[in-house]
Amino acid sequence: MAVGKRKIECPLYAEGTAVSEEDIKTRKVTHYEDHPDIRYSWTAGQAISRFLNGLKEGKILGVKCDGCKRIMVPPRMFCELCYKPIDGWVELKDTGTILTYSISYIDPDARPLPKPIVVALIQIDGASQNMAIMHLIGEIEPEKVYVGMRVKAVWKPENEREGSVTDIKYWKPLEG
Amino acid sequence: MVAIVGVGFCGFNSTTPDLSWKEIVYEAAIKAYSDAGINPRRDVDSFVTCEEDFWEGVAISDEFVPDQLGAVVKPTCTVCSDFLYGLATAYMQIKSGLAEIVVLEAHSKASDLKTLGNAIRHAMDPIWLRPISRAHPYYLAALEMQIYMCERGLCEEDVARVVVKNKNNALLNPSAPYAANVKLEDVMRSPKVFDPLKKMEIAQTSDGAVILVVASDEVARKLTDTPIWIKGIGWWTETNSYDTASFSALYAYKAAKMAYKMAGIANPVKEVDFAEVDDRFAFKELQHIEALQFANKFEVARLLRDGYFDRDGVIPVNVSGGSLGVGNLLECTGGQKTLEVILQLRGEAGKRQIDAEVGVAQVWRYLPTFSGAVAVLGV
Ligand SMILES: [Zn+2]
Numbered sequence: 001m002a003v004g005k006r007k008i009e010c011p012l013y014a015e016g017t018a019v020s021e022e023d024i025k026t027r028k029v030t031h032y033e034d035h036p037d038i039r040y041s042w043t044a045g046q047a048i049s050r051f052l053n054g055l056k057e058g059k060i061l062g063v064k065c066d067g068c069k070r071i072m073v074p075p076r077m078f079c080e081l082c083y084k085p086i087d088g089w090v091e092l093k094d095t096g097t098i099l100t101y102s103i104s105y106i107d108p109d110a111r112p113l114p115k116p117i118v119v120a121l122i123q124i125d126g127a128s129q130n131m132a133i134m135h136l137i138g139e140i141e142p143e144k145v146y147v148g149m150r151v152k153a154v155w156k157p158e159n160e161r162e163g164s165v166t167d168i169k170y171w172k173p174l175e176g
Numbered sequence: 177m178v179a180i181v182g183v184g185f186c187g188f189n190s191t192t193p194d195l196s197w198k199e200i201v202y203e204a205a206i207k208a209y210s211d212a213g214i215n216p217r218r219d220v221d222s223f224v225t226c227e228e229d230f231w232e233g234v235a236i237s238d239e240f241v242p243d244q245l246g247a248v249v250k251p252t253c254t255v256c257s258d259f260l261y262g263l264a265t266a267y268m269q270i271k272s273g274l275a276e277i278v279v280l281e282a283h284s285k286a287s288d289l290k291t292l293g294n295a296i297r298h299a300m301d302p303i304w305l306r307p308i309s310r311a312h313p314y315y316l317a318a319l320e321m322q323i324y325m326c327e328r329g330l331c332e333e334d335v336a337r338v339v340v341k342n343k344n345n346a347l348l349n350p351s352a353p354y355a356a357n358v359k360l361e362d363v364m365r366s367p368k369v370f371d372p373l374k375k376m377e378i379a380q381t382s383d384g385a386v387i388l389v390v391a392s393d394e395v396a397r398k399l400t401d402t403p404i405w406i407k408g409i410g411w412w413t414e415t416n417s418y419d420t421a422s423f424s425a426l427y428a429y430k431a432a433k434m435a436y437k438m439a440g441i442a443n444p445v446k447e448v449d450f451a452e453v454d455d456r457f458a459f460k461e462l463q464h465i466e467a468l469q470f471a472n473k474f475e476v477a478r479l480l481r482d483g484y485f486d487r488d489g490v491i492p493v494n495v496s497g498g499s500l501g502v503g504n505l506l507e508c509t510g511g512q513k514t515l516e517v518i519l520q521l522r523g524e525a526g527k528r529q530i531d532a533e534v535g536v537a538q539v540w541r542y543l544p545t546f547s548g549a550v551a552v553l554g555v
Contacts, residue, residue: 032303039290040233045196078202080243083217 047075050089052163058155060092062127070128093125094153095174099132103142116142122151122171138170150174178270179396179403180388180553182212183518185511187384188502190287190353197232197285197385202244204385205281209246212389213399214277216246220389221275223247225254226262226282226507230295233288245281245387258282259386260510260539260549264409266390276395280388282508286381296543301417305544311370314378316418316544317457318370323423324459325372332372334477336363338458339376339500341480345487346497348528353382355501377458382503386511388518404518407534407552408441410434414546421546425460428467428538431550435536436469439552444469449532450491450520452513454540454548455498464538465493468550487530495520495528510539510549517553 023029044052047063051074054061062073067082071090078085101120107113118137123129137145138154151171161167184207186200195203209216225241234240238254241247255262259282266278289295293312300306300313309315325335340363346355358376366376396403412430415421432444441447451468455461462480466473470491471484479485485493496502496516505512517535519525534554541547 032307034302034306036294036298037291038230038233038294038298040288041290042233042288043193043196043285045199046194047199048196076243077199078244080246080248081217083215083246 047077051075055167056161056163062090062092073127073131096122096124098149099123118142136170139172177393178267178406181391181396181399182208182389184208185386188351188382192383198244201283201385204387208387220277220279222278223252224262224266224280226259231506258507258510258539270392276392278390282511283385284505284508287383315370318373320423321459335459338461339363342494342498342500346501349497352497352501379456379499379504386515404521407554408435408439409551411549425463425467427546427548428464432468435550435552449534451493451536452516453538456504513537521555
């Protein structure tokens with residue numbers, strides 16, 4: 001099985017009598033198929049625009065609230081707890097600590113992934129508690145990842161950055 | 177009774193490239209809270225928001241609600257419908273004793289949606305209606321317009337006059353991006369993009385948010401000297417499909433009946449001073465005036481021509497400029513109508529102020545529906 005190193009033995013779903021491709025193709029199951037084309041272009045807004053432009057420059061930007069004393073990332077224009085405008089911007093480090101993680105072996109269609117993907121919540125250094133960003137972990141064997149592991153951002157080369165969360169390619173272990 | 181004690185809005189603009197929808201909502205919310213003199217973190221018992229995932233472009237969009245409203249770790253719920261349905265929900269939460277202060281929110285970031293036509297199309301029955309035509313689904317409105325014009329004996333000018341009235345009314349509304357000094361001949365020259373429907377008879381989309389603070393009788397009297405009372409509210413659905421509809425806005429007639437009954441209104445012409453009605457297609461305003469019983473069904477067009485529904489007429493309709501002047505605000509459309517009624521009743525409508533004590537806000541759930549809601553508000 002090409003599912004990384006781990007064997008998956010239990011089925012991901014309860015077994016039943018499946019509708020076969022054949023049943024669908026021969027229209028034994030009566031249906032009408034449509035593929036809607038609905039597109040959006042979400043305005044990033046004041047706070048996230050500044051954050052994304054920061055990433056382009058290789059910086060992780062946060063905001064601070066003098067009410068609850070939190071340093072928040074991703075940034076917002078208002079503190080949702082104190083319900084007031086934020087009090088300023090701060091540049092955070094591109095290092096952090098893994099808060100939690102998971103190793104995924106299967107894609108959304110339940111097909112084995114060629115290589116397992118490690119998704120983690122990373123508590124950014126300098127940001128307040130519960131201010132983590134979700135990203136990928138790389139340059140390490142998946143089974144060696146652990147909660148509390150120190151990591152550092154691996155950035156795309158400057159000319160390839162476009163002001164997106166993927167301007168950071170992934171996070172790699174800080175030690176060694 | 178239940179009262180509106182605070183109102184705030186942001187917009188309305190044809191596009192808002194500098195603000196995210198959350199930032200638009202935050203701006204409207206702080207205005208509403210300051211207007212009501214409340215702190216949302218301390219004083220609000222429940223938050224009701226109105227949104228539709230396909231307009232937003234995210235599933236379970238209600239999960240994105242709390243932060244910008246000050247509703248983090250508070251009771252929130254979403255009504256997947258227009259703002260006026262949310263007003264009914266807020267009303268019921270207060271009447272049932274579940275809450276004393278409820279915040280109601282709806283917004284539109286229609287400019288983020290790049291394929292409005294396909295989103296509307298997605299609301300059509302996938303097996304029965306969608307395969308029939310690849311045309312932009314505005315043709316659905318034209319189908320309804322055609323039969324309505326036939327049955328009422330309307331000419332093109334009768335419908336075009338709605339555009340003239342509303343876009344000119346909008347000139348006095350600083351929050352109406354589609355205001356224009358248009359004359360009947362301008363509208364008549366507008367191309368029939370969905371014959372008999374003309375391009376200028378279709379409201380274009382706009383962005384914005386409306387927030388209300390709604391309170392129980394007792395709390396309202398403590399918070400403000402100028403509560404706006406919710407005297408009646410109603411909603412109704414006729415059918416889900418174009419092949420079984422009456423094409424006479426029965427949904428609006430029935431919703432109005434429900435709201436009028438609750439408000440104790442027996443003769444709307446005498447007891448209602450003005451109305452904001454859904455005019456996202458110009459002919460819809462005629463249908464809705466009829467459904468709200470402001471005129472006999474064969475008189476609406478003549479009365480409109482005679483100025484009966486003008487800003488200085490007997491029953492002014494869409495003094496704000498309506499959706500033709502302000503824009504189609506998706507699920508916030510009823511919010512804009514309610515906002516205008518509140519501002520007029522409070523005497524805060526600026527240059528377009530009229531003298532009124534009872535106003536009606538009416539909304540349709542837009543294409544492709546035969547649903548709608550009506551609220552009767554008064555001082
Ligand atoms: Zn704070």
